[in-house]
Amino acid sequence: MMTASTTTAGHQAPPTAPPTGAGDRAHLRVSGIHKHFGGVHALRGVDFEVARGEVMALVGDNGAGKSTLMKVLAGAHVADAGTFHLDGQQVHVGGPKDAAALGIQIVYQDLALCENLDVAANLSLGAEPVRPGFGFLPRLLRPIDDLRMEVKAKRAIDQLQVRTLKSVRAQVGGLSGGQRQAIAIARAVGADSSVVMLDEPTAALGVAQTRQVLNVVKRLRETGHAVIYISHNMRDIFEVSDRICVLRHGANVATWRTQDTTPDEIVVAMTRGLEKEVGRAG
Amino acid sequence: MQDSAFLGMSDRLRILRQSRFGAFAPVLFALAAIWGYFGLALPLWDYLTTPEAQNLRLIFLSPRNIYNLFMQSAVIATLAVGITVVLLLGDIDLSAAATAGVCAALLGVLVLAGLPGWAACVIVIAVGAVMGAAQGMLIAYVGIPSFVVTLAGLLGFQGLMQKILPTGNLNIDDPFLRGISRILVPDMLGLAIAALIVAGMIALSLRRQHRRREAGLEQDSPIAVWGQIAMVATLLFGAVLTLNAYRSVPLLILLLVAITAALGWVTTSTPFGRSIFAVGGNAESARRVGMNVRRIRVAAFAIVGIMAAVGGIFGASRYGSVSYTAFAGGSLLLESIGAAVIGGTSLFGGRGSVWNAILGALVIGSLGNGLDLSGASAADKLMFSGAILLLAVALDAVSRPAGQGR
Numbered sequence: 001m002m003t004a005s006t007t008t009a010g011h012q013a014p015p016t017a018p019p020t021g022a023g024d025r026a027h028l029r030v031s032g033i034h035k036h037f038g039g040v041h042a043l044r045g046v047d048f049e050v051a052r053g054e055v056m057a058l059v060g061d062n063g064a065g066k067s068t069l070m071k072v073l074a075g076a077h078v079a080d081a082g083t084f085h086l087d088g089q090q091v092h093v094g095g096p097k098d099a100a101a102l103g104i105q106i107v108y109q110d111l112a113l114c115e116n117l118d119v120a121a122n123l124s125l126g127a128e129p130v131r132p133g134f135g136f137l138p139r140l141l142r143p144i145d146d147l148r149m150e151v152k153a154k155r156a157i158d159q160l161q162v163r164t165l166k167s168v169r170a171q172v173g174g175l176s177g178g179q180r181q182a183i184a185i186a187r188a189v190g191a192d193s194s195v196v197m198l199d200e201p202t203a204a205l206g207v208a209q210t211r212q213v214l215n216v217v218k219r220l221r222e223t224g225h226a227v228i229y230i231s232h233n234m235r236d237i238f239e240v241s242d243r244i245c246v247l248r249h250g251a252n253v254a255t256w257r258t259q260d261t262t263p264d265e266i267v268v269a270m271t272r273g274l275e276k277e278v279g280r281a282g
Numbered sequence: 283m284q285d286s287a288f289l290g291m292s293d294r295l296r297i298l299r300q301s302r303f304g305a306f307a308p309v310l311f312a313l314a315a316i317w318g319y320f321g322l323a324l325p326l327w328d329y330l331t332t333p334e335a336q337n338l339r340l341i342f343l344s345p346r347n348i349y350n351l352f353m354q355s356a357v358i359a360t361l362a363v364g365i366t367v368v369l370l371l372g373d374i375d376l377s378a379a380a381t382a383g384v385c386a387a388l389l390g391v392l393v394l395a396g397l398p399g400w401a402a403c404v405i406v407i408a409v410g411a412v413m414g415a416a417q418g419m420l421i422a423y424v425g426i427p428s429f430v431v432t433l434a435g436l437l438g439f440q441g442l443m444q445k446i447l448p449t450g451n452l453n454i455d456d457p458f459l460r461g462i463s464r465i466l467v468p469d470m471l472g473l474a475i476a477a478l479i480v481a482g483m484i485a486l487s488l489r490r491q492h493r494r495r496e497a498g499l500e501q502d503s504p505i506a507v508w509g510q511i512a513m514v515a516t517l518l519f520g521a522v523l524t525l526n527a528y529r530s531v532p533l534l535i536l537l538l539v540a541i542t543a544a545l546g547w548v549t550t551s552t553p554f555g556r557s558i559f560a561v562g563g564n565a566e567s568a569r570r571v572g573m574n575v576r577r578i579r580v581a582a583f584a585i586v587g588i589m590a591a592v593g594g595i596f597g598a599s600r601y602g603s604v605s606y607t608a609f610a611g612g613s614l615l616l617e618s619i620g621a622a623v624i625g626g627t628s629l630f631g632g633r634g635s636v637w638n639a640i641l642g643a644l645v646i647g648s649l650g651n652g653l654d655l656s657g658a659s660a661a662d663k664l665m666f667s668g669a670i671l672l673l674a675v676a677l678d679a680v681s682r683p684a685g686q687g688r
Contacts, residue, residue: 097572108570110566112564112566112567112570113564113567114559114560114563114564114567114568114632115563115564115632116559116562116563116632116633117556117559117560117563121556121559125556125560125567125568125571126557126560126568126571126572126573127571128553128556130553139553140552140553140554140557141548141552141553141554142552142553143547143551143552144551144552144553144556146551147490147493147494147497147499150497150499151497151498151499154499167500169500
């Protein structure tokens with residue numbers, strides 16, 4: 001298959017050869033992912049990988065397949081073909097629950113926070129800790145252990161070093177966009193996840209708020225998470241990412257180490273692909 | 283987080299409403315204003331303007347009237363507490379009063395057929411739960427808006443009630459049922475229960491503060507904690523002493539408070555209650571964290587059905603009869619929705635409290651009672667109620683967090 005061989009070539013041999021074999025320490029690796037929506041071939045044999053302690057940027061023009069790939073990774077779409085490997089072990093992702101069980105979490109662009117609840121409640125939403133000793137009641141009617149919930153929330157927030165957030169009892173509705181993004185990330189991280197996908201986390205934010213979120217992303221890298229960062233903003237990508245994976249027309253163009261490339265090169269790859277690679281494959 | 287120097291009036295209001303305790307403030311203020319007007323201002327005006335008046339006649343604030351006021355508001359409050367639960371989801375239930383009517387009519391028929399009162403109550407509550415849950419299923423699984431489903435329910439159940447009660451009226455003299463509103467809690471027992479509740483609150487607050495300190499969490503400000511306890515104690519003892527001064531605390535009121543306390547605990551302190559608030563705040567978010575939004579919706583409507591049935595039982599007990607106009611055909615529905623909204627429960631979902639519904643019911647009840655006492659016409663009453671309701675909803679809209687539904 002032509003596209004598949006192109007992407008494989010691009011993946012293993014970016015224009016400047018990778019000095020380290022990033023491939024063998026990949027935490028999550030998918031290969032040969034195909035996804036059809038009716039007659040539309042949205043993903044055509046995409047390979048993708050991310051390692052622990054690494055921020056992998058995923059870029060591409062609109063319609064390149066970024067969102068589809070992300071949803072496939074999160075189990076929201078099931079791939080038509082392709083394999084998943086987690087730490088070298090082949091795994092199966094047949095739905096959001098499978099992905100969550102494997103520690104793959106996604107922070108959607110709309111964040112999905114409950115503005116009427118406080119930070120602690122949002123962080124534990126759907127998995128509220130209950131007090132022991134009420135086993136005679138159905139789980140849904142046991143008293144919530146709100147102290148444990150607050151301690152958990154505080155730990156998650158501290159881990160991400162969100163310094164502007166004064167109290168985990170503040171209602172989310174009163175927080176800034178950056179704080180909300182941080183809380184949504186904290187929720188994803190708190191669920192014992194190892195892979196965190198961020199969909200355009202800075203799209204709606206101002207300068208200071210963006211800085212806050214980028215700090216949180218760097219913090220995730222320090223804590224050994226595998227971060228997948230989807231964005232259109234080259235400046236953010238070049239500040240925060242370790243590698244950049246470019247998709248075009250549902251297939252890989254190539255993956256670069258961020259320090260070895262320039263925004264111009266990435267933009268060209270996004271819009272025109274790699275002339276050389278295409279030429280070689282063809 | 284927010285620069286307090288640039289807070290506008292609506293921001294202050296919003297922050298007040300968002301604090302745990304501040305949500306009570308507007309409805310308490312409304313209640314105080316209405317009581318002050320009917321209880322003090324009007325009698326004082328009469329006294330000063332009518333030369334032949336011998337002394338100040340404080341009828342509205344007399345223990346006897348307060349007792350009646352509580353009893354009059356009890357059925358509204360029961361329904362309002364139930365309706366609050368679906369309002370928290372962002373839904374509405376227009377059929378609550380009709381459900382209460384069907385349940386009350388069924389209760390009358392069952393008792394007439396010779397069933398013991400308690401058994402009839404159990405059956406009727408189960409029927410109420412099924413009626414609510416059935417509507418909930420249409421809303422959650424078929425996807426019809428709650429407004430439409432419950433409007434159909436309102437019409438259908440009104441008809442059903444007329445079918446059950448062809449004569450339109452049925453007397454109830456079962457001693458068990460009548461007892462609910464007739465039995466009085468002895469004076470001392472009422473005070474003892476009030477004291478126990480306050481002592482329990484103090485003990486829980488102290489233990490909580492202690493545990494927070496141990497867990498290294500931020501402390502609640504002592505003013506807020508003790509202020510809250512002082513306010514509850516004042517309201518509680520004030521109510522018990524006033525009721526004792528006329529007769530005593532009726533069992534009906536005690537039951538209402540107990541049921542509300544149970545429902546208040548479920549909605550604020552359990553994963554189920556949290557999921558109701560989550561669905562009301564952001565249903566998509568609730569779905570993504572794995573909550574079964576549909577089942578939650580059905581459960582909430584079942585709770586309204588149960589509360590409507592309980593309201594039907596309370597009403598039948600208090601009036602000693604079941605009549606079409608007292609439930610389905612009267613103003614009960616609008617009064618109970620009004621009570622829930624005046625209590626500060628948002629029609630947009632996600633904010634509110636069942637306790638506020640009781641205060642809201644007292645506001646509605648006081649308004650009706652006060653206007654009756656001052657000889658106002660039914661037309662005046664309707665217009666006043668409309669104005670108060672509008673004021674309450676306006677307050678809700680202004681104090682809504684910015685960016686939601688605007």
